[in-house]
Amino acid sequence: MSDHEHTDFREVEVQPTAPFTVELSDDGRWYTVTGPCPVCRVTTVxxxxxxxLGPAKGLFGRRRRRPEPLTGTILVYCMCxxxxxxxxxxxxxxxxxxxxxVPVPPPTQGPTP
Ligand SMILES: [Zn+2]
Ligand SMILES: [Zn+2]
Structure with missing residues (x-):
């Protein structure tokens, strides 16, 4: 069950209200960011x-930030x-x-004990 909040659509920058998990795919090509949307409350992936930085296909440049190498945060959009x-x-x-x-955790590569 979900407690999705049916808010009106609004493009707004918000602050995360709970920790998000950031996982790097096995091949190292993708980050998967998972956590609750601060606005509509449902877990978004x-x-x-x-x-x-940003979606792979930036067809809508209206509010997309310029693509650039990741510098410590991932810009996440609600995908509820x-x-x-x-x-x-x-x-x-x-x-x-x-x-x-969402802050990107430092790479966890390197020798494991
Ligand atoms: Zn929603
Ligand atoms: Zn949302």
């Missing part, structure tokens, strides 16, 4: 290329998958429009 009122049809997002930064 966001995948991003490990080399570029629930319908939100007031969402523009051209929006590529599958969520409520909220976005926020």
């Amino acid at each position: 966001f995948r991003v290329s490990s080399g570029v 998958g629930y319908p939100h009122a007031e969402k523009p049809p051209e929006s590529p997002d599958a969520g409520c429009g909220a976005f926020w930064d």
Whole structure:
């Protein structure tokens, strides 16, 4: 069961309200960021290329930040998958429009004891 909040779609930067997990894929190409959306409260899973900040296909440059190497945070968009009122049809997002930064943990490569 989920306690999804049916907020109106709004593109707004928010602060995470709970820790997010950031996992690097086995091949090192993707980060998977998982945690609760601060706005609509449902767990959202966001995948991003490990080399570029933001979605792989930045077709909508309106509010996307410029692609750049990861510098310590991942810009995550809500991907709750629930319908939100007031969402523009051209929006590529599958969520409520909220976005926020999640810190990237330092690489855990190297010899293990
Ligand atoms: Zn949301
Ligand atoms: Zn939502």
